[in-house]
Amino acid sequence: QITVGVLALQGGVIEHISLLQKAAAQLSSQSSTPTPQFSFIQVRTAAQLSQCDALIIPGGESTTMAIVARRLGLLDPLREFVKVQHKPTWGTCAGLVMLASAASATKQGGQELIGGLDVKVLRNRYGTQLQSFVGDLRLPFLEEGEPFRGVFIRAPVVEEIISSGPGTAEVDEVAKLKGNQVEVMGTYPKPQGTGEGEDIVAVRQGNVFGTSFHPELTDDVRIHTWWLKQVVEGLKSGGRDVQAQS
Ligand code: GLN
Numbered sequence: 001q002i003t004v005g006v007l008a009l010q011g012g013v014i015e016h017i018s019l020l021q022k023a024a025a026q027l028s029s030q031s032s033t034p035t036p037q038f039s040f041i042q043v044r045t046a047a048q049l050s051q052c053d054a055l056i057i058p059g060g061e062s063t064t065m066a067i068v069a070r071r072l073g074l075l076d077p078l079r080e081f082v083k084v085q086h087k088p089t090w091g092t093c094a095g096l097v098m099l100a101s102a103a104s105a106t107k108q109g110g111q112e113l114i115g116g117l118d119v120k121v122l123r124n125r126y127g128t129q130l131q132s133f134v135g136d137l138r139l140p141f142l143e144e145g146e147p148f149r150g151v152f153i154r155a156p157v158v159e160e161i162i163s164s165g166p167g168t169a170e171v172d173e174v175a176k177l178k179g180n181q182v183e184v185m186g187t188y189p190k191p192q193g194t195g196e197g198e199d200i201v202a203v204r205q206g207n208v209f210g211t212s213f214h215p216e217l218t219d220d221v222r223i224h225t226w227w228l229k230q231v232v233e234g235l236k237s238g239g240r241d242v243q244a245q246s
Helices: 013-030 046-050 062-071 075-084 094-099 169-178 222-236
Strands: 002-007 038-043 054-057 089-092 100-104 117-122 133-137 148-152 157-161 183-189 198-205 208-211
Touching (some): 013 222, 054 094, 062 075, 094 100, 094 117, 094 208, 100 157, 117 198, 117 208, 157 183, 183 208, 208 222
Parallel strands (some): 002 054, 100 117
Antiparallel strands (some): 117 157, 183 198
């Protein structure tokens, strides 16, 4: 049995659990060999976190989430889960912010982060709630098919990959030890007037995966299915490194 938690301090918790259930059903219908049993739980305490083999950090509001996690004594156990135990963890939107090692456009005094991804995120890249939008994404890690409908709500983007930047020898050293670098998993065209090219909206580094958008607010189960498969394969190989299995 594999236990997957969804951090349930705030944000889109039920939505993730419901898509995870659909993804698990799809995984077992796709596979010719028996797939493991899953249990999906809401995580509000360190004891619940310690039962989990993998974790989703949902969208919501990352400053609030960090404050609540700190009060409940969960921040350090979360850091341990992601960066010491190297368990598979996926953050969507605010969850991506939490998993970044740095965030810009934050209020005075900054905010506490979990880290795990050697990236700097730009919060609220597209503006306020009113500027929310749905954009078609081509995600190379999904098998061919319809573009993925990306729901962007006060979404962050990855504005800098720290581990491959110039003059960051120390961080590079850490990345080398971890045996993995940040991989860009998805991009989306920059909004007009904000520069040329594409923003990074999905990244992975070893066991940690992050998306700017909210797959849990669609009924498209493909990313949840893909991620659960990574989790299963990583655990099968006794893996600390989900990336090596894909
Ligand atoms: N803007 C929020 C933050 O920075 C994220 C919004 C979301 O999760 N939809 O935390």
